[in-house]
Amino acid sequence: MKELLVLSGKGGTGKTSLTASFICLAEKAIACDYDVDASNLPILLKPVDPKGHEFSAGLTADLDKDICIDCGLCRDLCRFDAINSKYQISTLSCEGCGFCAEVCPVEAISMSERPSGRWFASMSDQDGKMVPLFYAELRPGEENSGKLVAQVKSSARQKALEEGYSLLISDGSPGIGCPVISSLVEANLVVIVAEPSVSGFHDLKRVRELLALRGVRSILLINKWDLNPEASEAMEKWAQECDIPCAGRLPYSSELAAAVAVGEVPVSRKELRDLILPVWENIAKTLEKQN
Amino acid sequence: MKNIAICSSEDKAEAMVDGRFGRCSYFMVWNPESSDFKSLKNTGIDAAHGAGTGAAQVLLQNNVGVVLTSRVGPKAFQVLNSAGIKMYQGQDNISVQALLEKYLAQQLEELKQPNN
Amino acid sequence: MEIAVASGKGGTGKTLVATCLARILAEYNPIVIDADVEEPNAGLVMPHRVIDTKPAFRPVPEVDMESCTLCGKCAELCRFNALVVLPSEVMVFTELCHSCGLCAYMCPENAINEVNHKIGDIEESDLLSGGQLITGRLLVGEVQSPPLIKAARETRRQDSEYRLVDCPPGTTCPAIESIRDSDFCLLVTEPSLFGAHDLELSIAATKLLDVRTGIIINRWQGDDADVGIIAREQDIPILERIPYSLELAKSYAKGENPLTAMPELQVILENVIKMVKERVA
Numbered sequence: 001m002k003e004l005l006v007l008s009g010k011g012g013t014g015k016t017s018l019t020a021s022f023i024c025l026a027e028k029a030i031a032c033d034y035d036v037d038a039s040n041l042p043i044l045l046k047p048v049d050p051k052g053h054e055f056s057a058g059l060t061a062d063l064d065k066d067i068c069i070d071c072g073l074c075r076d077l078c079r080f081d082a083i084n085s086k087y088q089i090s091t092l093s094c095e096g097c098g099f100c101a102e103v104c105p106v107e108a109i110s111m112s113e114r115p116s117g118r119w120f121a122s123m124s125d126q127d128g129k130m131v132p133l134f135y136a137e138l139r140p141g142e143e144n145s146g147k148l149v150a151q152v153k154s155s156a157r158q159k160a161l162e163e164g165y166s167l168l169i170s171d172g173s174p175g176i177g178c179p180v181i182s183s184l185v186e187a188n189l190v191v192i193v194a195e196p197s198v199s200g201f202h203d204l205k206r207v208r209e210l211l212a213l214r215g216v217r218s219i220l221l222i223n224k225w226d227l228n229p230e231a232s233e234a235m236e237k238w239a240q241e242c243d244i245p246c247a248g249r250l251p252y253s254s255e256l257a258a259a260v261a262v263g264e265v266p267v268s269r270k271e272l273r274d275l276i277l278p279v280w281e282n283i284a285k286t287l288e289k290q291n
Numbered sequence: 292m293k294n295i296a297i298c299s300s301e302d303k304a305e306a307m308v309d310g311r312f313g314r315c316s317y318f319m320v321w322n323p324e325s326s327d328f329k330s331l332k333n334t335g336i337d338a339a340h341g342a343g344t345g346a347a348q349v350l351l352q353n354n355v356g357v358v359l360t361s362r363v364g365p366k367a368f369q370v371l372n373s374a375g376i377k378m379y380q381g382q383d384n385i386s387v388q389a390l391l392e393k394y395l396a397q398q399l400e401e402l403k404q405p406n407n
Numbered sequence: 408m409e410i411a412v413a414s415g416k417g418g419t420g421k422t423l424v425a426t427c428l429a430r431i432l433a434e435y436n437p438i439v440i441d442a443d444v445e446e447p448n449a450g451l452v453m454p455h456r457v458i459d460t461k462p463a464f465r466p467v468p469e470v471d472m473e474s475c476t477l478c479g480k481c482a483e484l485c486r487f488n489a490l491v492v493l494p495s496e497v498m499v500f501t502e503l504c505h506s507c508g509l510c511a512y513m514c515p516e517n518a519i520n521e522v523n524h525k526i527g528d529i530e531e532s533d534l535l536s537g538g539q540l541i542t543g544r545l546l547v548g549e550v551q552s553p554p555l556i557k558a559a560r561e562t563r564r565q566d567s568e569y570r571l572v573d574c575p576p577g578t579t580c581p582a583i584e585s586i587r588d589s590d591f592c593l594l595v596t597e598p599s600l601f602g603a604h605d606l607e608l609s610i611a612a613t614k615l616l617d618v619r620t621g622i623i624i625n626r627w628q629g630d631d632a633d634v635g636i637i638a639r640e641q642d643i644p645i646l647e648r649i650p651y652s653l654e655l656a657k658s659y660a661k662g663e664n665p666l667t668a669m670p671e672l673q674v675i676l677e678n679v680i681k682m683v684k685e686r687v688a
C-alpha cells in the first residue's frame with residue numbers, strides 16, 4: 001500500500017482542490033482529509049451516509065463545589081489560569097495536567113476524558129466510482145495534537161488492508177506542527193503545493209525543512225505560477241538544488257476557482273481535467289518509484 | 292529470564308497483533324519460564340501525546356526484555372533502547388501467538404532504529 | 408484597542424488585512440503582532456528594521472540524579488508521559504512536557520528543578536511605514552506555540568492606541584490564545600463553500616471567548632454566496648467586502664504595498680476601522 005500526501009505550508013494554495021482532483025483521476029484510491037481543524041475535502045467529495053465516531057484526547061478537570069473547602073490551592077498552582085475566583089474551571093483553558101486534582105486536600109477535583117471531536121467513515125460517489133472517504137471534525141478550541149489525524153489515518157489504512165486498496169491519497173493539514181507530523185507517518189511521497197509569492201517561497205522552505213528532518217521524499221507542484229513567473233522560476237531552481245523533482249506548474253484559473261466555489265471537483269470540467277491530468281501523471285510516475 | 296511483550300489488538304494470545312507500539316490496545320506478555328501469557332492494558336493509549344513513552348514505562352515495570360512490534364517511534368525507541376529492551380520487527384495480519392513462534396524460531400529481525 | 412485578525416484557514420487574506428490596517432493607522436504608530444508563530448509572514452510584506460531579538464522560554468523539568476531515588480512518582484503523575492523512569496536514570500522528553508510544574512512540586516526528594524527551555528524568538532522591529540512589528544517565531548520542531556504567542560502579545564516597547572494581532576489560522580489552541588482578551592476580532596473569509604464552512608468554525612471559536620466579531624469578505628465577486636447565509640444565521644455583521652483583483656494578487660505576491668495596487672482598499676479598511684470603533688465603544 002502506498003500513501004500520497006498533499007501538503008502546503010499554508011492554506012489557500014489550492015491544495016484541497018488538487019487533492020480532490022487527484023483522487024478522481026486515480027484509478028482506485030482511498031481518500032483522507034487530515035485537516036481536522038477545518039476539513040474541506042468533504043465539501044468537494046460530498047460523502048454519502050457518513051458514520052460518525054466520538055473522539056476524545058487528553059483530560060479535563062471537574063470541580064465539585066459541594067466538597068470544595070475554598071482553600072485556593074488549586075487556583076494558585078494551576079499554571080494555565082483555568083480556575084477562577086468562583087472555582088469554576090474553564091475547559092478551554094484547562095490543559096488537563098491534573099495538578100489541581102493531585103493537590104486538592106479534600107479530593108474535590110476529578111479528571112475526566114475530554115471530548116475533542118468526531119471522525120467519519122464514508123463513501124463518495126464520483127461518477128459511479130465509489131471512493132471511501134475518511135475525515136474528522138475537531139471541536140473548536142480543542143488542541144490538534146495529531147491524535148485525531150492518526151485516528152483518521154489508521155481507520156483508512158485498516159479499510160485499505162481489508163478491501164485490497166493499494167493507494168491512499170490524503171489532504172494534509174496546514175503548517176508544520178503535530179498534525180502535519182502525524183500526517184507524514186508512513187507517507188511514501190509528499191506533493192508540496194506552493195504558490196509563487198514571497199511568503200509562499202518561505203512556507204515551501206519550512207515544509208521542506210520538516211520533510212528533510214523526517215526523511216520523506218517530496219515533489220513540487222507550483223500552482224498559479226503566472227501570478228509571479230520570476231518567483232516560479234526561482235522556486236523550481238531551488239527545488240532542483242534540493243533534489244526535489246517538479247510535477248509541473250499550473251496557471252491561475254478562474255474556471256478552477258468557479259468550480260470550487262460551487263463545490264465541484266475541478267477535473268469534472270473537461271478544460272481543467274486537461275490541465276491537471278499531465279501533472280497527475282508525473283506524480284503517479286514518481287510515486288511508483290518510491291518504496 | 293525476561294518477559295517478551297507483543298503488541299496486541301485484544302487481551303488474548305489468539306488475537307491479531309497491533310503494529311503500533313504506543314497505540315496498541317494491549318500488550319500480551321509471555322513469560323518464558325512458565326510459558327504463560329498475561330495481558331497488560333496499554334494505559335498510554337488515551338494520551339493526546341506521549342503514548343510511546345507511556346507504553347515503554349508500562350513495559351519497564353513488568354520485567355520485559357523483548358518487544359515484538361511493527362512500528363516504534365523515536366521517543367519510545369530511545370526509552371526501550373536505554374533500558375536494554377530489545378525490539379524485533381513484527382508483522383501485520385498475524386496472531387500474537389504466531390508472531391511469538393516466529394520470534395522463538397529466530398525468524399524476526401532486530402530493530403536497530405525507530406521506524407515510525 | 409486590540410484587534411485580532413483571524414480566519415478559519417490560511418490564505419484568506421488575513422495578513423493582507425492586518426498589515427494594510429497598520430499602514431492606514433500609521434500616524435498612530437500601531438503595533439502589529441505576528442502571532443502566527445509557526446509561519447510568521449507579516450514581516451515579509453511590511454518593510455521593517457529589526458531592533459532586538461529576544462529568546463522566549465518555557466519551564467521544563469531537570470532531574471538532579473544526585474538526589475533522585477528513582478521512585479517513579481514523577482513519571483506516574485505526569486499526564487503527558489514526558490518523564491520516564493528507567494532502572495538507572497530519568498529521561499525527560501521536553502517536547503512532550505506542557506510545563507505544568509506538577510512533577511517538580513510533587514517530587515518527594517525535591518530532585519526536580521524547572522529550567523528554561525527555548526521555544527522561539529520574539530523579534531521587535533520598527534515598521535518603516537510607522538509603528539512597530541512584534542514577530543513570534545517558533546523553533547522548527549517545537550510544538551508548544553501558545554506560550555510563545557502569549558509572550559509575543561505581552562511584549563510592548565511603547566504602547567499604542569492600536570494593536571493589531573495577525574492570528575494563526577484555525578480554531579485550535581494557538582488561534583484561541585491569539586484572540587483571547589482582544590477587543591474585537593475580524594474574521595477574514597472568502598465567498599465560497601470552503602470559506603463559509605471555515606467561517607462557521609471560527610465563529611464557534613470566538614463565541615467560546617465571548618469577543619465581539621465582524622466579517623470581512625475578501626476576493627468578493629459580487630456575491631456573498633454561503634458566507635452571507637452563515638453571517639445571517641449566526642448574527643455576525645459583514646463589515647466590508649474587498650473586491651477580487653488579479654492586480655492586487657500579483658502585486659501582493661511580489662511583496663508590494665497593496666494600497667498602491669488597489670487604492671479603494673484604503674477606503675474599505677478605513678470604514679472597517681470606523682465600524683470596529685463604533686462597536687467597541
Ligand code: SF4
Nearest residue numbers: 078094095097098100
Ligand atoms: S488540570 Fe491542570 S490546567 Fe486543568 S485546571 Fe487543573 S491545574 Fe489547571
Ligand code: SF4
Nearest residue numbers: 485504505507508510
Ligand atoms: S512539568 Fe508537567 S508536563 Fe512537564 S514533565 Fe513535569 S509533570 Fe509532565
